Amino acid sequence: MAAEADVFTEKTDTEFLFSTEGITKKYKLTTANDGISVSVPRGRIIGFVGENGSGKTTFLRLLTGLSYPTSGSFKFHTESGKCRIGAIVETPAYHPSMSAEDNLRFQAKLCGIDESKVPEMLKTVGLQDTGKKKARFFSLGMRQRLGIGIALLSDPELLILDEPTNGLDPQGIIELREFLKQLCRVKKITLMISSHILSELSLLADDYLFIHKGKLVKSISAEDLFRDMGKQIRFRCEEDPSGVFPGVLQKNGEWYVLSGPFDYPSLLEKLSKLGVTDLETGTETLETRYMSIIYGGERA
Amino acid sequence: MKRVLSADFFEFRKSNLFYIVPIIAVVLGFILPMLYFGLFALLNYLSGFEQLKNNPEFSAALSSLDSILTVLNSKSVFLSTLPMSQGFGVVIIGIMGFKAVRPFGTGIYRNKIIAKIPRGQIYVSESVVCVVAAEVSMIIYTVTSALTSLLAFGKMEITGREILTVCVLSVSVYMFYTAVAVYTAFFSRSVPLTLVISILLPVLTQTIISFVSPVIMSAPEVTAYIMTALPSFQCIYMASANAPDAVLIIAPLADILWTVLLTAAGAAHFRKKDIN
Numbered sequence: 318m319a320a321e322a323d324v325f326t327e328k329t330d331t332e333f334l335f336s337t338e339g340i341t342k343k344y345k346l347t348t349a350n351d352g353i354s355v356s357v358p359r360g361r362i363i364g365f366v367g368e369n370g371s372g373k374t375t376f377l378r379l380l381t382g383l384s385y386p387t388s389g390s391f392k393f394h395t396e397s398g399k400c401r402i403g404a405i406v407e408t409p410a411y412h413p414s415m416s417a418e419d420n421l422r423f424q425a426k427l428c429g430i431d432e433s434k435v436p437e438m439l440k441t442v443g444l445q446d447t448g449k450k451k452a453r454f455f456s457l458g459m460r461q462r463l464g465i466g467i468a469l470l471s472d473p474e475l476l477i478l479d480e481p482t483n484g485l486d487p488q489g490i491i492e493l494r495e496f497l498k499q500l501c502r503v504k505k506i507t508l509m510i511s512s513h514i515l516s517e518l519s520l521l522a523d524d525y526l527f528i529h530k531g532k533l534v535k536s537i538s539a540e541d542l543f544r545d546m547g548k549q550i551r552f553r554c555e556e557d558p559s560g561v562f563p564g565v566l567q568k569n570g571e572w573y574v575l576s577g578p579f580d581y582p583s584l585l586e587k588l589s590k591l592g593v594t595d596l597e598t599g600t601e602t603l604e605t606r607y608m609s610i611i612y613g614g615e616r617a
Numbered sequence: 618m619k620r621v622l623s624a625d626f627f628e629f630r631k632s633n634l635f636y637i638v639p640i641i642a643v644v645l646g647f648i649l650p651m652l653y654f655g656l657f658a659l660l661n662y663l664s665g666f667e668q669l670k671n672n673p674e675f676s677a678a679l680s681s682l683d684s685i686l687t688v689l690n691s692k693s694v695f696l697s698t699l700p701m702s703q704g705f706g707v708v709i710i711g712i713m714g715f716k717a718v719r720p721f722g723t724g725i726y727r728n729k730i731i732a733k734i735p736r737g738q739i740y741v742s743e744s745v746v747c748v749v750a751a752e753v754s755m756i757i758y759t760v761t762s763a764l765t766s767l768l769a770f771g772k773m774e775i776t777g778r779e780i781l782t783v784c785v786l787s788v789s790v791y792m793f794y795t796a797v798a799v800y801t802a803f804f805s806r807s808v809p810l811t812l813v814i815s816i817l818l819p820v821l822t823q824t825i826i827s828f829v830s831p832v833i834m835s836a837p838e839v840t841a842y843i844m845t846a847l848p849s850f851q852c853i854y855m856a857s858a859n860a861p862d863a864v865l866i867i868a869p870l871a872d873i874l875w876t877v878l879l880t881a882a883g884a885a886h887f888r889k890k891d892i893n
Contacts, residue, residue: 378891378892381730381731382730382731382733383727383730383731383891383892383893384891384892385889385891399733401733402731402733403731404731406727406731408724409724410723410724410725410727410728411723411724411725412628412631412632412723412725413723414631414632414633415628415631415632419631422627423624423627423628423631424624424728424732426620426623426624426627427620427621427624427728427729427732427734428620428732429620467728468731471732
């Protein structure tokens with residue numbers, strides 16, 4: 318697996334918001350991030366995909382300055398070389414004993430922002446009617462929105478959301494997704510969103526970064542990713558099919574999986590020789606694509 | 618720095634602690650002298666029994682009760698409620714430790730770092746807010762304790778010099794122990810550990826000092842002055858409201874130095890560490 322990759326190699330430096338060079342984070346017993354080099358384009362929604370413990374949150378912590386890399390560096394392609402970042406890493410951070418308005422006022426004071434922006438932000442995140450209700454009594458969805466409001470108050474160029482749909486009900490997930498889509502469209506901010514719920518991510522992201530065991534294994538635009546995702550055939554058979562389909566066959570329990578495109582006459586002929594007992598057809602999903610990228614030996 | 622301080626004071630003003638801390642100060646400032654008053658009333662009642670006085674078995678005990686009664690007055694009661702280890706001191710230091718460690722759990726320090734506030738400023742600002750809160754609550758407690766002692770025991774004969782001693786040493790000792798609590802909070806990032814250390818440290822150090830103080834007091838003067846640099850030792854002067862002039866200069870200077878060193882060490886440690 319390659320550790321080095323760019324989301325859009327054809328872009329110029331000014332079109333990227335930031336680049337990383339060999340970011341590595343080692344703990345006593347593990348290496349959470351292993352030489353991650355990537356360039357992230359501006360104004361896009363980046364889906365950061367990886368299983369639990371793959372190093373997504375560690376990378377986001379390093380990016381936000383919460384942790385320090387063992388080696389490697391970040392470079393922000395802005396005039397000042399710095400970047401305004403808003404982030405929710407793991408759980409939204411807020412004062413539980415303060416109202417939504419006071420939480421935002423606190424953040425405004427902290428960032429030196431005019432407090433007159435607070436009512437507008439409350440409206441943006443749909444918390445304008447919460448009054449003096451303390452944040453500890455908010456629902457999970459409201460807390461998530463409060464966290465996003467706090468993150469957005471400083472007018473960030475980069476918004477980082479780590480597993481933002483965790484704990485949300487289906488209605489909350491839909492609302493959050495629509496909110497984020499609209500936000501990115503209107504404010505033109507770069508959104509980096511990590512998740513292991515791929516079906517959810519596939520409805521939002523413009524580009525994907527796949528991370529596995531601390532290494533960046535693929536960076537690809539949604540367009541390219543979905544173009545690659547073709548038909549699939551799953552089958553069970555009496556004979557061993559590996560000789561008939563050398564190198565292209567995946568095994569999932571008793572089922573064998575073939576990914577398209579297919580030359581159907583030739584395929585049917587081959588299958589008929591194998592004594593196929595069950596056969597299903599379908600379209601490859603982001604989940605299967607992910608499994609194929611992570612475990613199927615694909616390279617960036 | 619001004620922005621962080623302004624935000625942190627705003628946060629404290631909006632938090633429950635803003636109301637809880639003064640209430641605790643008033644309640645303890647009232648209760649502790651009243652406990653002494655209850656003891657005083659009981660001893661007074663017992664010493665009134667003429668039959669007991671004539672009984673040889675009780676007369677010795679009653680004469681010692683009389684001697685206690687003679688020293689129990691508004692001034693002695695007020696002064697005995699002042700040392701850090703006497704109730705309020707450890708409570709407020711524990712609360713300030715909790716105040717400093719809680720943002721690790723709520724993620725507020727995380728938010729500040731993401732907002733690009735330098736870590737040194739985060740540490741110093743938290744320390745300043747905690748010290749100010751501890752000092753203000755100490756003043757509320759001291760005034761309440763003085764008024765309660767006055768009301769319960771009557772006129773208090775205390776000189777301006779004694780008030781100055783109490784004020785200087787209280788402000789200086791509370792500042793130091795609050796800095797210890799904040800340091801512990803940032804170092805351990807654990808609520809239980811911060812509470813245990815913040816509360817036990819003043820109690821333990823003052824207990825040890827109270828055992829060794831007679832030896833120190835009888836040692837050459839210079840030894841006593843050196844020991845004055847220890848905040849726990851300053852509490853002994855605080856309890857008697859009687860300290861040489863040099864102590865009133867050495868003690869606050871030493872405590873400021875300790876506090877600055879602790880804050881610098883804490884901020885340096887916080888700068889290096891990863892935040893979860």
